[in-house]
Amino acid sequence: MKCVLFSLLSAGMVFLMVSLSFSADRIRTKIIVRVVSKDAKVIGSGVGGALVRIKKVETGEVLADGKQEGGTGDTERIMVQPRRRGEAVYGTPGAAFFQAEIPLSKPTPIEIYTEAPLGYPQAIQRETKTLMLIPGKDIAGEGIVIELHGLIVDILEPVPAKELPGGKRVTVKAEVRML
Secondary structure, eight states, X not given: OHHHHHHHHHHHHHHHHHHHHTSSSOEEEEEEEEEXXXXXXXXXXXXXXXXXXXXXXXXXXXXXXXXXXXXXXOHIIIIISOOOTTOOSSOOTTBOBEXXXXXXXXXXXXXXXXXXXXXXGGGOEEEEEEEEEOTTOOEEEEEEEEEEOOEEEEEEESOTTSOOOTTSOOOOEEEEEEO
């Protein structure tokens, strides 16, 4: 009987401590998001950066939004070197990222929405990722990496605004590159 009573009291204390840790007090929780091009580099300011929006899954309330800006990362580390588990690939000095501090009072399911490259509207790609944020458990370092697929295609010739002659052969020149 004493063992059962002790177990119940212990379980009650654990429950009380856990519920108090997620009380009405909001704990600022840092999250870093990195938007990258599939099999390429970080989407940086050179192509207009990336839009990042973080919202609560349950209510749709926007918790943070802004623009990822900065450099495209360390080419050698991203494109050449073999990768080891847990090693930073994109989180290097000068590489673009978006950071938010979100006040949370309880574990919160979030959706991260991204779109890029903002400087090339004809090439915009979108992606979302959902996850659970825990108050006080920052997601830093490499952060949440979201990969976008696609290419930036710029028509060089003929001039896009120019009307093309009907029934004639036209040579098209374009510049194609990763997002």
